[in-house]
Amino acid sequence: xxxxxxxxxxxxxxxxxxxxxxxLSSQFFYQRSYENSFAxxxxxxxxxxxxxQATAAIAAYVGNRELAQQVVTGLTQNDIVVGAKIIANKEVxxxxxxxxxxxxxxxxxxxxxxxxxxxxTVGELAVVPNFPLIALRARDSAMATxxxxxxxxxxxxxxxxxMVYWMMTRPLSNLSGRLHGITPGDGNRLDVAHLHRGDEIxxxxxxxxxxxxxxxxxxxxxxxxxxxVELLETRFRGIFEDSSAGIFLVRExxxxxxxxxxFFYLTGVDESQQQTTGDDNIIAQVFLDHEQALSLIxxxxxxxxxxxxxxxxxxxxxxxxxxxxxxxxxAGNSQQGATIxxxxxxxxxxxHAEDRIRELAEKDSLTGLSNRQAAExxxxxxxxxxxxxxxxxxxxxxxxxxxxxxxxTYGHDAGDxxxxxxxxxxxxxxxxxxxxxxxxxxxxxxxxxHSGNIGMVQRIAQKILDAQQAPIEIRAGVLEKVGMxxxxxxxxxxxxxxxxxxxxxxxxxxxxxRQGKNNYAIYNPGDxxxxxxAISR
Numbered sequence: 334x335x336x337x338x339x340x341x342x343x344x345x346x347x348x349x350x351x352x353x354x355x356x357l358s359s360q361f362f363y364q365r366s367y368e369n370s371f372a373x374x375x376x377x378x379x380x381x382x383x384x385x386q387a388t389a390a391i392a393a394y395v396g397n398r399e400l401a402q403q404v405v406t407g408l409t410q411n412d413i414v415v416g417a418k419i420i421a422n423k424e425v426x427x428x429x430x431x432x433x434x435x436x437x438x439x440x441x442x443x444x445x446x447x448x449x450x451x452x453x454t455v456g457e458l459a460v461v462p463n464f465p466l467i468a469l470r471a472r473d474s475a476m477a478t479x480x481x482x483x484x485x486x487x488x489x490x491x492x493x494x495x496m497v498y499w500m501m502t503r504p505l506s507n508l509s510g511r512l513h514g515i516t517p518g519d520g521n522r523l524d525v526a527h528l529h530r531g532d533e534i535x536x537x538x539x540x541x542x543x544x545x546x547x548x549x550x551x552x553x554x555x556x557x558x559x560x561x562v563e564l565l566e567t568r569f570r571g572i573f574e575d576s577s578a579g580i581f582l583v584r585e586x587x588x589x590x591x592x593x594x595x596f597f598y599l600t601g602v603d604e605s606q607q608q609t610t611g612d613d614n615i616i617a618q619v620f621l622d623h624e625q626a627l628s629l630i631x632x633x634x635x636x637x638x639x640x641x642x643x644x645x646x647x648x649x650x651x652x653x654x655x656x657x658x659x660x661x662x663x664a665g666n667s668q669q670g671a672t673i674x675x676x677x678x679x680x681x682x683x684x685h686a687e688d689r690i691r692e693l694a695e696k697d698s699l700t701g702l703s704n705r706q707a708a709e710x711x712x713x714x715x716x717x718x719x720x721x722x723x724x725x726x727x728x729x730x731x732x733x734x735x736x737x738x739x740x741x742t743y744g745h746d747a748g749d750x751x752x753x754x755x756x757x758x759x760x761x762x763x764x765x766x767x768x769x770x771x772x773x774x775x776x777x778x779x780x781x782x783h784s785g786n787i788g789m790v791q792r793i794a795q796k797i798l799d800a801q802q803a804p805i806e807i808r809a810g811v812l813e814k815v816g817m818x819x820x821x822x823x824x825x826x827x828x829x830x831x832x833x834x835x836x837x838x839x840x841x842x843x844x845x846x847r848q849g850k851n852n853y854a855i856y857n858p859g860d861x862x863x864x865x866x867a868i869s870r
Contacts, residue, residue, distance in 0.1 A: 343494070343497050343498075343501075343502060344494050347490050347493050347494050347497070348490060348494075350490075351486050351487065351489070351490035354486055355482065355483045355486045355487075358482050358486070359479035359482055359483055360479075362475070362478050362479055362482055363475040363476065363478065363479045364475070365475075366471070366474055366475035366478040366479075367471045367472060367474070367475040368471075369474075370467075370470060370471035370474040370475065371467060371468065371471045374413060374462070374467035374470065374471070375441070375462070375467070377413060378413055378414065378441050378460060378462045379441065379443075381408065381411060381413075381414065381460075382408075382441065382442075382443045382458060382460060383443070385404050385407065385408060385458070386443055386445065386458065387448075388400065388404050389401065389404045389419050389445055389456070389458045390445040390446055390447070390448060390455060390456070391448055392404060392419060392421075392426065392427065393419055393420075393421035393426065393445045393455045393456030394421075394445075394447055394448055394455045394456075396421060396422075396426060397426075398426045398427055400427075401419040401421075401426040401427025402427040402428075402429070403427075404417075404419060404427060404458075405417040405418055405419060405427045405428055405429040405430075406429045408429070408460055409429045409430040412463060412466060413462060413463045413466060413467060414430070414460050414461065414462060414463060415430050415431045415461050415462070415463045416428075416429065416430035416431035416460065416461035417429055417430060417458070417459065417460040417461070418458075418459055419445070419456060419457070419458050420456050420457045420459070421445075421455060421456035422456070426456075430461070431461050440459045440460070440461060441459065441460050441461075441462055442457050442458060442459035442460070443457070443458050444457060445457060445458055501534070504526065504529060504534050505534065508523065508534065508537070508538060508541075511523055511524075512541060515545065517545060517548045517549060517552060518548070518549045518552045518553070520549070521545075522542045522545060522546075523538050523541055523542055523545075524538075525538045525539065573593050574593055574594060576593060576595055577595055577678065578595060578676055578677065578678040579592065579593065579595045579596030579597075579598075579599045579600065579657070579675075579676070579677040579678065580592065580593045580595070580596060580674070580675070580676055581593070581596045581615075581674075581675045581677075582664060582672050582673070582674055582675070583615060583616065583630070583672070583673050583675060584670055584671070584672060584673075585630065585631070585634060585670055585671045585672075585673065586614065586670075587614035587615055587616035587617060587623075587627065587630075588614065588615065589615040590672060592604075596677070599646070599657060599677060599678075599679055600619045600646055600647075601646075601647075601648065601649075602615070602618065602619065616630070618647070619646055619647060620644050620645065620646055620647070620659075621644070621645040621646065621647055621654075622644045622645055625642060625644060626642075626644055626659065626661075629641070629642060629659075629661045630661050630673050632661075633661045633662050633663050633673060634663050634671055634673065637663050638662070639660050639661065639662035640660075640661055640662075641658060641659060641660040641661070642658075642659060643656055643657070643658050643659075643680060643684065644656070644657055644658075644659050653681075654681075655679065655681045656679070656680050656681045656683075656684040657677040657678060657679055657680060657681075658677065658678055658680045659675055659676070659677040660675065660676045660677075661673055661674070661675050662674050694706070694707075695707035697756075697770070697771040699749055699752060699753065699771070700752055700753055700756035700771050701756065702756050702759075702760070702769050702770050702771045702777075703768060703769065703770035703771075704770060704771065704772075705770065705771075705772045705773060705778075707770065708768055708770030708772065708778050708780070709831065711768045711770075711780065712726075712728065712768065712780050712831045712834075712835070713831045715768075715780060715782055716824055716830065716831055716834075725783075725784050725786075725823050725824060725825070725826065726780060726781065726782060726783075726784060726823070726824040726834075727779075727780070727781040727784035727790045727793075727821060727822075727823055727824075728778070728779070728780055728781075728821070728822050728823075728824065728834050728835060728838045729778070729779035729780075729781070729794065729797075729819055729820070729821050729838065729853075730776070730777075730778055730819070730820045730821075730822075730835065730838040730839050730841075730842045731759075731776065731777040731778070731779065731797075731817050731818070731819050731820075731842070732775060732776050732777075732817070732818045732842055732846070733751070733755065733775035733776075733777075733815050733816070733817060734815065734816030734817060734818060734850045734851050735813070735814070735815055735816060736748065736751060736752075736774075736775040736815060737775075739751055739807060739813055739815070743807050743808060743811070743813075747807040747808060750805065750807055751805055751807060751813075751815055752771070752775065754805050755777070755801070755815065756769070756771060756777075758797075758800050758801070759777060759779065759797065762793070762796055762797055762800060763779060763781065763793070764782075766782045766783075767779065767780060767781050767782055768780035768782070778835075779797075781793065784823070787823070787855070790821060790823070790855070791853075791855070794819050794821060794853040795853070797817065797819065797853075798816075798817060798819070798851065798852070798853065801814070801815055801816060801817055801851075802814065816850055816851030817851060817853075818842050818843075818845040818846050818850050818851065818852065818853075819842065819845065819852070819853035819854070820838045820839060820840065820841030820842025820843070820844070820845060820853070820854055820856070821838060821841055821853060821854065821855045821856065822834045822835070822836075822837035822838035822841060822855075822856045823855075823856075827856045827858065837856040838856065840856060841853075841854040841855060841856040842854070
């Protein structure tokens with residue numbers, strides 16, 4: 334027997350409640366019955382006294398002891414009286430049995446009036462009740478009442494238990510047993526008994542059937558969803574494994590979580606060695622621009638948006654630089670911290686093509702120097718980046734002397750050789766940070782970055798002129814010299830924008846042309862026209 338079953342719990346609860354009610358009611362009714370029985374016995378004694386009151390009054394009035402003795406003897410014949418006496422003129426004229434009450438008992442007496450005058454008292458009739466007998470009868474009566482109530486309560490409790498078992502516990506037990514035999518999703522349902530259609534058990538059965546239907550629907554949806562997930566997982570696993578793009582997951586600090594084969598192929602990282610060593614920063618291991626990669630990772634975590642850039646990856650010492658386009662996006666958080674998804678694909682050919690296109694767009698095809706467009710952009714950028722009150726920029730505009738003569742006399746090949754030689758000399762005479770460009774024809778432009786003072790600019794200009802004194806072999810056995818006319822303008826002294834600085838350098842160059850060529854001139858805003866410097870110092 335399962336003591337935790339509902340029937341046992343209800344039975345114990347009803348039994349406890351019935352016992353509690355029986356105890357309280359029995360105690361209450363026992364006391365009431367005892368008091369009522371005791372009071373009835375006292376009334377019986379009183380009625381007995383009233384019955385013989387008249388005879389006792391006559392005996393007391395005439396002082397007839399014989400009659401008085403007969404009265405008290407008759408009273409003591411009753412089992413609820415243990416003693417009686419008649420007093421007249423303060424004298425006992427008749428008595429029988431116990432006539433003195435003890436401490437726990439009291440006498441019951443009545444006044445004896447004169448036969449002819451009710452107001453005149455002629456004596457007193459007193460009896461001693463049989464209190465033990467009276468109490469015993471009262472207890473017996475009270476006990477019988479209590480036992481009857483207890484029996485009624487027990488019968489009611491048994492009936493309640495039976496009804497609860499028959500109408501609640503038994504149907505619920507049957508319902509539970511049938512429910513245990515049903516497997517969710519098998520399509521079986523609970524039948525509602527005709528007796529319980531419309532009551533709480535019937536409603537409970539209907540709710541269970543509805544719940545079973547809901548569970549069956551959810552299980553079917555889950556099966557379909559799991560099947561779709563398996564298909565998607567297989568599909569995406571294939572994409573992940575077979576993709577030509579490198580796909581990887583890293584922690585915020587660069588530790589590798591997982592990666593596909595293309596990642597290890599692109600980066601040259603040994604997958605087995607990586608699993609063994611567990612490098613804490615795969616980003617620094619893979620990317621030459623690892624600081625930029627880490628900044629993109631932090632930016633994607635902050636903005637929750639993808640961020641991308643072209644980054645260089647590490648290769649062997651003798652291998653050319655390789656480029657990848659890498660996209661970083663936040664992949665959520667885990668117990669180990671934030672994770673970032675990275676996708677990379679090789680863009681080395683594209684970068685080389687872009688560099689080639691940029692080179693063709695910005696370089697002079699003959700000399701390899703910057704062309705006019707690149708020179709103008711570089712000059713504008715240097716001027717825009719120059720801090721207020723910072724070092725000057727010097728712009729030199731150079732035009733070759735005697736170039737037209739050589740080109741017309743010896744042909745275009747000779748002219749091209751002159752241009753290539755002059756370009757090489759100019760490149761060697763200035764710093765890498767300076768701009769050397771061919772604007773077209775025989776015209777060149779130099780931008781000296783952070784040129785310092787005017788004296789330094791003059792020395793560089795003189796070095797350029799001196800270098801042109803060396804003859805150029807334009808063909809086998811034929812040497813020619815080429816002079817230069819150099820116009821110089823300074824930023825910001827001679828202009829606050831690229832156009833004005835170039836214009837003033839051009840004016841200084843034409844001043845040299847007019848004054849004999851093969852010299853340099855610095856633009857002077859105070860003069861009507863620039864004055865060329867002498868070659869010899």
